[in-house]
Amino acid sequence: MTLRRRILILATAVVLLGAVGVFAVLRASSRAAEKDRAQDGGPRVTRGEVALAPGDGGRRIVFRNMAWGPHRDELATVAADVPEGPRTASGVNCLRFHSAAGTGICLRADRGGVAESHRAVVLDAHLEERSSHPLAGIPTRARVSPGGRLAAWTVFVGGDSYAGTNFSTRTSILDLRTGRLDASLEDFAIRKDGKEYRNADVNFWGVTFAADERTFYATLATDGKTHLVRGDVVERTVTTLRENLECPSLSPDGTRLVFKKRVPGLPAEAPWRLFALDLASMRETPLAEERSVDDQVVWSDDRTVVYSLPGDFGADLYALPADGGGVPKRLMPSALAPAFLD
Missing domain, CATH: 1.20.5 (Single alpha-helices involved in coiled-coils or other helix-helix interfaces)
Structure with missing residues (x-):
């Protein structure tokens, strides 16, 4: 050769x-x-960096990814103007989540040991753990105040649905600057119908904070009824304002609440409709969503609210005008617990 x-x-x-x-x-x-890629052919999900601080990449949504695959239940992010686009997953798992001003609250499950336990984990802008607090039950609601000073969470300590009567909740508020934890809003002084009020059956859930980093709104349940309350973290007081309001969410401008309300004649397992309450006039407006929504909505801006409904893989997110007009539109499939970050 x-x-x-x-x-x-x-x-x-x-x-x-x-x-x-x-x-x-x-x-x-x-x-x-x-x-x-989600097994249903849904959005592509890849591992990458997820941050809670404002960045140069434009407005974003951070949420719990519900798409089947290796990144299910992880915090993920998408561009807010392309909500059904490719997702970047963080590797951080949360059952419930919320974020504001570069701070996040993550309610997560710890599956080690004999029984599953749960924790509330405070996250910094890089999703690093700042503090951790054991939970007495199953996570259901989480909120961070607009300025990032306060965090609140609610857990079920009995039962598994707001629609029934055999449940109890525990709601906590944490001051992230001082580290003070009010483990249960049931320890706050209650003023109901103009009088001091105490009852062993009191439950709270669904905190939403005002911009002053002090005032909050929440649901108080007692004697078979629910009430909207306004609270003061400094004074450790709550005052009832109105009956039959659950899971309020305060608008960014502080003028309106969107909440779920039990409507007579609806099925016991799906009793709610969404309403908006103008805080100046206390006038209610029904929103254009005919399905029962068992969620605490999030405001994407001063005009629009976002909420979850059951989907093929757990939950999908829908957007709806808060003025009573328009129609619901699916914002994202296979997603839960969104936070809109500028």
């Missing part, structure tokens, strides 16, 4: 080996992409 022929054979072999290597890399990349 001539030297020239040997060189030609060697060169051909090198080219073939290179082609095989390139094919193997492309095949591996394709399989990785397939693994990161």
